[in-house]
Amino acid sequence: MKIAVLGTGGGARCHIAKLLELGHEVVVGTRDPRATLSRTEPDMMGTPPFGRFLAEHPAADLRTFGDAAAASDGLVISGIDGHSAVNALSAIADRLAGKTLIDYAVPFIYQHEPEHPWPTPWGIMPKLEPVDTDSLGEQIQRALPRTKVVKSFVTQEQSTVVNPASVGDGEHTMFVAGDHMDAKQQAIDLLKSYGWTDILDLGQLVCARGMEMYAHMHSAIGFGLGQQFGGHFGIKVVR
């Protein structure tokens, strides 16, 4: 299959590498391919420049967001950060029409709010926007009515999403939500190819609210485990 991954950050790279390993063709989307390739320093998250990653994964095909989306057979994984996702995806709505889009972003706003200065153990708590009565997943679906949006992958680090067996022998649970059954099935099939055996369909895309808001609990659990900087754990739904 030819799958598009939008984004070149650490999470997107996990999917790009895994999809190549599984024998897929991978088209990678970025805002400005030339600018992405010209960077020589690590980004603010400490991720090495994408050019170095590309040198190790030469089969990945770097294009603009729109060209990558259009080139995919039908499945697009969005690794665009939550703050930029609606705008970036709306700008290529025509290229995403008819495709399945898996969104795994948390709509964090990394700005210090003077009226809410309480520090968390992991620094100032990034605020979520939207939260509670809406979700990024639903916002993307409303902005892209011709695209089938699935929310998934968002409840843990992408490094463990693409390698579930690295945590507790894979005995943890992955969640999907969306308003289109066929698109959810594509996400579930992909997850099974990643090695997931416990995949719970939460139902409609409104459940993206709970998945995104779980970000605070995920951070707190990571702190409780002493894993502040990129957690290596999952949660299992125990019946």
Added chain:
Amino acid sequence: MKIAVLGTGGGARCHIAKLLELGHEVVVGTRDPRATLSRTEPDMMGTPPFGRFLAEHPAADLRTFGDAAAASDGLVISGIDGHSAVNALSAIADRLAGKTLIDYAVPFIYQHEPEHPWPTPWGIMPKLEPVDTDSLGEQIQRALPRTKVVKSFVTQEQSTVVNPASVGDGEHTMFVAGDHMDAKQQAIDLLKSYGWTDILDLGQLVCARGMEMYAHMHSAIGFGLGQQFGGHFGIKVVR
């Protein structure tokens, strides 16, 4: 030990019954004991009148919120609903001074918001207030600076909190958060006496945000499992 349980709803009753079973003296607090005892119809959640429960648990000692709190040896469990908790507890701040208060409420607001009418699979999504940049647990701690507040129990139904072995042989995780180590230890000791073996200390009370916001995910998981009306499951943190 003489433990106070504030509230007479379904969740509070789980703790009252379990604490009596474990041999504790239990003082139950309610706003107006006479009014509580005069009710003969189930409440809006379908819970039978408290008088019937009391007839089956005659050792439980029903008093006002303040008298119950003052009578406890030092441990108070608040089963007051999230919308009322800050006001009800502030009104008895003197009686709670020096005690440990375990709060397990979710600050749901059960009001329909015309601007956010999206229905969820489980009905209209109750809104959380506070959310994201504050939590009910922190609000209670600020309102009661002489009381040691612990947030716990909130991530699942109280029927499974007091009987962890009823879910997956007890192989799931309970969380605690709070700013006072000795108070957290009291909560942990209580949880161990309930049968919990996997108790994760998330850290400071700020982590109550994640625990309360997990309510949406909990509802969504319940829906995914086909358990809309009172879930019978837990989550296990898998390392």
